[in-house]
Amino acid sequence: MHTKHFLTTISFFTLFLLFCFSSNAQSNLEEIQVERRGNKYIYSKNNVVLNFGQLISETGDYQEAQKLVLKAYRKRSAAVGVGFAGGFCVGFALGNAIVKSTRNESVNTKLVLPLFLGGTGLLISSYCLEVSARKNAKEGVDIYNKYVKQKYKPNFQLGFAPTEISVKINF
DSSP states (O other): OHHHHHHHHHHHHHHHHHHHHHHHHHHHSOOOEEEEETTEEEEEETTEEOOHHHHHHHGGGSHHHHHHHHHHHHHHHHHHHHHHHHHHHHHHHHHHHHHHHHTTOOOOHHHHHHHHHHHHHHHHHHHHHHHHHHHHHHHHHHHHHHHHHHHSOOEEEEEEOSSOEEEEEEO
16 A cells, blocks of 8 residues: 555656656747848747847857857848948938038039949948848747757656556657
């Protein structure tokens, strides 16, 4: 009688430990959710929106994914700088042309036209860098999610026999 009670207690205790261990293992690495809003992606984990710094640290468990996210971060930073310079050039050229035309002065096309065209080229290249950064970040997160699905998918098997209980766990 005592042996049967002892075995039942041990089996329930073992199942309790397995449940705690499996929920703990799954909570450490979870997938990063990707949502597309307009022409950009929003990354979140546990319903918390991630910025690029957090995205880099979250993908740190898998180097290939982190390299792509870092590449996207660098491209996005370059896109901001190039876009700022292009916007300044276009704005300066347009502002100069508007001010000169309201004063009935002649517009210096040798200054305005190259600034306008150069600024437009910088804005286009900034947009191209941003699109490439978006693709790299999405690809990195997809690789990370695939890694999480493969690595942390515990498999439990319980075996029952008249005199024994067996538990097999694969991680």
